[in-house]
Amino acid sequence: MPRSTLTAALLAAAVACGLLAPPASATSAGSAAPVVTRAALDPALVAGRGATVAFAEQEAENAVTSGTVIGPDRTAYTLPAEASGRKAVRLAPGQHVEFTLPARANAITVRYSIPDAPGGGGITAPLDVTVNGGRRTTMTLTSQYAWLYNQYPFSNDPGAGLLHPDWWITECACVPSATTPPPVIAKPFRPNHFYDEQRLLLGRTYRAGDRVRLTVPAGSKAEWTVIDLLDSELVGPPKIEPRAANVLAFGADPTGRRDSARAIDQAIAYAKRKGLKVYLPPGTYQVNRHIIVDDVTITGAGNWYTIVKGREVALPAPAPDGSVHTGVGFYGRPASEGGSRDVHLSDFAIEGDVRERIDTDQVNGIGGAMSDSTIDGLHIRHTKVGMWFDGPMANLRITNNIIVDQIADAINFHTGVSGSRVSNNFIRNTGDDALAMWSEKSANTGNTIDHNTVQTPVLANGIAVYGGTDNTISGNLVADPIREGSALQVGSRFGAEPFAGRLDITGNTTVRSGTYELNWNIGLGALWFYALERDISADIRVTGNDFLDNTYNAIMLVSEWSVKDLYAIDGVHFKDIRVDGTGASVVSARVKGSATFENVDARNVGAVGVNNCGSFGFPATGSEFSLADRGGNDGGWLAPWLLPNTITCDDRPPVVPPPAPSPW
Incomplete structure (x- = not known):
């Protein structure tokens, strides 16, 4: 592709991302009271969930700016969708965003995006930092570690043709290599992984109420700079x-x-001889x-x-x-x-x-x-x-770590890991599952993933468990998965050993989860059970979880169409669950099997409470998936459907955006 054509295509992609709209009028130059969030929510809504961290999160859309707020948008391949809380602020050269510190701080982290180079490979651009209008520090931002394109495993070249022309492409509803003439696929194809972040020690300690201003210099070669958030911290x-x-x-x-x-x-060898660190x-x-x-x-x-x-x-x-x-x-x-x-x-x-x-x-x-x-x-x-x-x-034991801006996973227990724990870690912007236990060839056994925060995994899931025995997922906070995944997934796939013993999913909170599955052209659940390669039939207890602001469904149980009559999901027990807002249903069942529900409360449900397709056989006896009501299920989402197995199947129900979560 000629360079000029490619540049135009990149600009068109930026327009589609909502980045090149005319700037909004400047807001007041005065300071605003700081708004501290966790996963872009009032911290009270996620109390006790996720990691305890040393920094305070402030979303750019809540700060004072002369730029433009972009979003909200949950559409994959757009800059707002990959932003924390699905909003951010776009700055043109000369514009700024200003945050008021909520507490004493001597260090900041800035999450941002700037454009790619026209031919890929990234650019660098300055960002000025001042506090209370004082001494200026200039950060050098880069997009060299962002901007991927195309199909898995992705490309750095925005002008590349399809990596897999023999794969199904949703955009053309075809397999391009089987189509005559071949379809025209717009380039750059599926841009993603837009954001990066940088840390800066400020050189002194500032007080609560001091103002940190981020300004794009007038001469910046970045046509736009998007600021997602600022984390401020008092580093010892x-x-x-x-x-x-x-x-x-x-x-x-x-x-x-x-x-x-x-x-x-050499230091390691010496330390081992002398018994030193x-x-x-x-x-x-x-x-x-x-x-x-x-x-x-x-x-x-x-x-x-x-x-x-x-x-x-x-x-x-x-x-x-x-x-x-x-x-x-x-x-x-x-x-x-x-x-x-x-x-x-x-x-x-x-x-x-x-x-x-x-x-x-x-x-x-x-x-x-x-x-x-x-x-x-x-x-x-x-x-x-x-x-x-x-x-x-x-x-x-993996504790108290921060893992950001990864091409693939943050942490993966792969094959035969036992008696181990992942606790109080903060993870943002992974390119695949943020936290995973993958029991390929040998089961992972007796492990715990607890009280971690996962934000904005670009692809796949926040926390995924693929097979294994007697594992626990508890107390985690997972927000804003972008595409082809969920906040939490339980999957028999990738050659994993079967689930056995007990799996506990306890006391977690998911936020703005349940993404669009590109290949199936359907919305997923914030919690997604997927029987692809074998039955899921262990003792699975889903207890005390909160599913907030679900883009599609809160809970989905599914098998792939080609094996829909082979595998079932049985023995899943839901208890003491709160669902606040669904774009579609509380439960979507696209598999044969069964589940029980006790004290599952739901409100702001966008479609039918239970979308029960079973395995799409539609027998006269009812769905192949049955739901057992064990009592206390409030909100009217379950009882009307003549349990246990009324067919209420809408393959792709209209999405009703839910309201923002509120105290229960």
Whole structure:
């Protein structure tokens, strides 16, 4: 495609995203009272759910601005849809957005988007930061880690043709390779993954009520800059470890100019001989490969101060596992070699350089197998997966980490992980499942994912469980999944071992969830059960969850059409559930099987309370999916449908946007 044509196409895509509309009139230049949110909601609505974090979240649409609010919009491939709360602020050069600090702070995080380069690869652009009109600091924003296009596993080239012309394409309702003449598919095709974020230490502590202004300089080459939110934080002083193997003593370079991998290896070897920790003082350490860890404690000065940063490096030949690149990461030994034990990583940041998705690449922040280990207080961004573990392994604790801007998952327990816990982590802007337990080849057993916050996974699910035995998902907050996924998924797919024992899904809150499934052309549920490769028939207890502002359905149980008569979902028990707002139904059943409901309260339901299609056989005896009423189900959503198995099937019911959630 000629460059001028491609530029026009990118501009057209931006118009479709609602970014190039005429700017709104400037609002008052005065300060506004700070509006602090969690997942873009009043914190009272999600109290007790998700991670406890050190920062205060403020949405740009609630701040004072001379720019334009974009959204709300939940349509995939648009900038508002990928924004927290489905709104953001667009700034043209010369415009600003100003936040009033709700508490003392000396550091901020800015989540933003700027355009891609016309031919892909990203651009950089300045953003000025002032507090109370004082000294100006200029951040350099980049889109080099954003803007993917096309079909899975995506492309960095906005002018690329279809990666899979033999796949079904919703946009043309066809399989292009089987169509004569081939359809014209607009480019760039399916732009996504628009946002990135940056952190900035302000150099001093400011008071509550001080005003942080973000201004796009008049000479910026970015035609627009979208600000989604500002997180403000009071960061403590650097942590010092005087009795440790200090990597500086082994030649590590805290300026980041020289590679420090060998020095860190030497510090690890010395620390293991002497029974010491390894200490990474404040600084930026260049590391362009894996650091292998076993029986060692590595700690930094805090993840704002100690940064381990590396380039993605092409390998001279593919590795045995298929990797064609390496990059910065801390890896346990492979499980096939016995794995690693007694590894403790804390209080530093990992910054990768991953800009494309190559599934065979081992370019994750943390990897390998680690038993009897802990990972605490890390900040990980721009890797493929924040943490990917291949078992068998046991007794890993992952706590208090921040993982953002990933090409794929944030954390994945893959194969035979047992007795492990993922707790109090904050995750934003993943390119696939944010948190996953994938029981491929060997079951994950006895694990817990609790009190984590997941926001804006661009593709797939907030938390996904694929098979396994006796696992628990509890106390989490999941908001704004974008497309082809749900806040929570329970799936028999991807070659997973069967569900067995008990699965508890307890005390979670989902917000603005239940996305559009592109291939099926239907809306999903905020909680999605999917029997694709086998029955789901374990003891599954869904208890005490809140499903808020559901785009389509709160709960969906489904099997794929080609196997609709083969697999069932049985033995799911719903109790003490609150559903506040659905675009469609409370429950959508597109599978055979059964479920029970007790004390499930619903309000602001957009369509029929139960959309019961069963497995689409429509027998005279009723649906192949039965619902048992165990009492206390308020809101009138369940009782009228002559339970247990009245057919109330509307394949694609009209969507009625629900009102904003409110106190119950």
